[in-house]
Amino acid sequence: MIDASSPRTRRHQRTQQAILDAAREIISREGVAALSMRAIAERIDYSPAGLYEYYGGKDEIIAAVCDDAFDQLTQALRSTDPTLPPADYLRECGVNYVRFALENTDAFLLMFTNAPLAAPHPMPVEAMLRQSPAFMVLYDAVQRCVEAGIFTPRPDYDVLAMAVTCWQMVHGMAMLAVTIMRNQPPNLGAYRRSLEVLQAGIAAQ
Amino acid sequence: MIDASSPRTRRHQRTQQAILDAAREIISREGVAALSMRAIAERIDYSPAGLYEYYGGKDEIIAAVCDDAFDQLTQALRSTDPTLPPADYLRECGVNYVRFALENTDAFLLMFTNAPLAAPHPMPVEAMLRQSPAFMVLYDAVQRCVEAGIFTPRPDYDVLAMAVTCWQMVHGMAMLAVTIMRNQPPNLGAYRRSLEVLQAGIAAQ
DNA sequence: AATAAAATCCGAACATCATTCGGAAAAAGA
DNA sequence: TCTTTTTCCGAATGATGTTCGGATTTTATT
Incomplete structure (x- = not known):
């Protein structure tokens, strides 16, 4: 069982935050239409598939934003x-x-x-x-x-x-x-x- | 030069109207997210490619709606x-x-x-x-x-x-x-x- | 009536998208 | 050290908008 304050959990949360930060930046700089899983992934040096480890999908990222x-x-x-x-x-x-x-x-x-x-x-x-x-x-x-x-x-x-x-x-x-x-x-x-x-x-x- | 009131022009306008009617119906019945060129085409027995003869693209259809x-x-x-x-x-x-x-x-x-x-x-x-x-x-x-x-x-x-x-x-x-x-x-x-x-x-x- | 031109329509293809899956690599636990 | 869990990704799937070459139909010209 992972401690809520363990290094791994903190890294996980930092990545979740980085995803949201990237999403917000894309939205404010290029508009909502430019928001895509690929654009987010590219901005934080991940693959699109990797994002699914942190959010269930694009709709969930938008909901969090x-x-x-x-x-x-x-x-x-x-x-x-x-x-x-x-x-x-x-x-x-x-x-x-x-x-x-x-x-x-x-x-x-x-x-x-x-x-x-x-x-x-x-x-x-x-x-x-x-x-x-x-x-x-x-x-x-x-x-x-x-x-x-x-x-x-x-x-x-x-x-x-x-x-x-x-x-x-x-x-x-x-x-x-x-x-x-x-x-x-x-x-x-x-x-x-x-x-x-x-x-x-x-x-x- | 085609007469604005010629049968061909009237048929063209009827098809344009059918496209908009189909788009409106999809929007009101299933929501904006369900609107697609394929969905519109299917509803009026056209192919998606055929719609481009009447509107420049999906954005133009949305603008007309x-x-x-x-x-x-x-x-x-x-x-x-x-x-x-x-x-x-x-x-x-x-x-x-x-x-x-x-x-x-x-x-x-x-x-x-x-x-x-x-x-x-x-x-x-x-x-x-x-x-x-x-x-x-x-x-x-x-x-x-x-x-x-x-x-x-x-x-x-x-x-x-x-x-x-x-x-x-x-x-x-x-x-x-x-x-x-x-x-x-x-x-x-x-x-x-x-x-x-x-x-x-x-x-x- | 025949021929040429224009319009109509479509299958297939391309590029992009969201999402899933199998699997490799890294991290954590025993 | 070995096993388990987590992380991450390439490739694939299905869906989307759009384009292109071409077949068919309609209209105009001869």
Whole structure:
């Protein structure tokens, strides 16, 4: 039995990491279409067949790249300055969501066109949302606004619904930014303005 | 020189249409991953090589499918009841945007992950937006709200910016609906509620 | 009607891809 | 030192997009 911290296990994990690093680099430099088992293997001096010792196949590598990217998205949201006033904090969380997408355009597109297809069994919406760390950052930001008296939950429009509205908006901005608007210079000021408009609408409920 | 309306030309166009119909059917029944030149050819009793007489390649067929889908999206938006009061009309345009995505999940995903990569040369944002018929329906709906006194354009938040905000929101809803939320029952009421919140925010500017 | 040109369509081939398999070599364990 | 396990790969399989040479059909010209 191999010790989880044995040299062999650590080498194995380093190779797994090298595979993911190579995959990310190919995606960001050449786009998702250029990602292949052969391209990854070539980049780390392996044969394509050798990669199957570490991952079950190309889909598994893509899934792992997406998992890491979701973690990084969560970190990007959590990096928002917590000392900001609640409304500013929520808005800047949103801006960080879009900024992450702008800085990782192909990975972001991959995250939201690949991973969902891997969704196993359906579950209640709320349970599914609460399992998403990135969403929970937005939810907590909305909760701060409620606690500050800026937002007032209603029977037909609770905190969860408010958070979903915010997610819909920032996700729309991000998806448009990495697709239709991909050749346009990013305008964070315009994003900020739209978020202020939305937050004004939530506040007016 | 072949007459544009000659039998030969009409047969050629019918075959082009049959190829697109086959592609659409494969996409909606089996997903984008199942789309291949061999699958299309098999469905219309052609050989894969024969398809190259009508389209330059698989990418061109996908582009044509997306063009048609954008036309259908525009039609779905234009089908909104024009006799509705301006605010209701704008909201229902948004709901129709999401409904279209829900009814054409794989095609919608393809539209917004394939076509953008084909964007040639950069142009001013406003010019690019005005070239999109679907966006112009949203723009006109916002304009109606302005003319009805419901929205008031500001120097830093004009009609175009308002329309972009609305597009960001409905696009976010649609993209989440066809990816992360794809296994959830659609909730048009919740979409409608979010749109009301946003429109309240625009009205409050 | 006959002939030539253009269009249509396809089998086969090529290059690339994901994945599997049998096996050689290296590492680890007894 | 020997055995077992792990690592890694060449070659193969099946699938894909695309091209090419050529057969057949359709259209135009004489």
